[in-house]
Amino acid sequence: MSRKPGNSCLHILAEGADSILLASLLPSILEISSAELESNSTRGYSPLGTAIVSGSIEAARILLRYGADPYNSRPKRRAHALHCCALYPSKMAVELAKELLSQDPQCLEARDDEGRTPLHCAAFREHNEMVELLIREGSKLITYDWEGYTPLGAAVSARSIRAVKQICNALRRCHLPHTAW
Structure with missing residues (x-):
């Protein structure tokens, strides 16, 4: 039953x-x-x-x-705990995200049922500390969800100005194109 x-x-x-x-x-x-x-x-x-x-x-x-x-x-x-940390901004979420990443670095690129990574989620929610952590840990900046959005596209679609700036700065440092979708 x-x-x-x-x-x-x-x-x-x-x-x-x-x-x-x-x-x-x-x-x-x-x-x-x-x-x-x-x-x-x-x-x-x-x-x-x-x-x-x-x-x-x-x-x-x-x-x-x-x-x-x-x-x-x-x-x-099909969301990883890191997705939840990225979607619900708090100091606790950042602290737990660090622990999750230290135990399982692969979770950095975990995908939910819409193909979003934790960076997509953090950028969309303008969870700036999480965006910074995920970028620092090496999250892929050019990766597409099922709708064709990159993390930059997620930030733009949510009008998350600070997240847009954070991701653009990281793209510039890595000499990558500013691809949003």
Whole structure:
């Protein structure tokens, strides 16, 4: 019997930032069903995705430590945890992004269901600290999503002036064309 999407105990604990309660209940929950760690909330996030969009860095760390799949943070969108960090600007998101990148450098170029990389998402949301981090870590500047946009195109389409400037400066430093789409 498959469970319909809904907010599980893990989603509620991850969202509420009660990391002590989460850490104490997680082993018992996983003993009953390890699938809970990857379950889909009513908003379409796994518990890890819920922790990230709620700004609960400790909850995110705990979930990762217990085996949450960072490539399943938003299951229906096939989004990596780094996409969630890029889409929900905060200091916590940047801090967690650094940890994710140190554990799995390949996630820098992870694609969601629309072909967007984390840099596309950060540029679109004008998450400037994240744009800077992703560029510094070596994110591809000329890469296309399924609609044909590059990260520069995503920034232009969102009217994200500072992100446009950041990406244009990086393109200039790398002697690359200013291709938006």
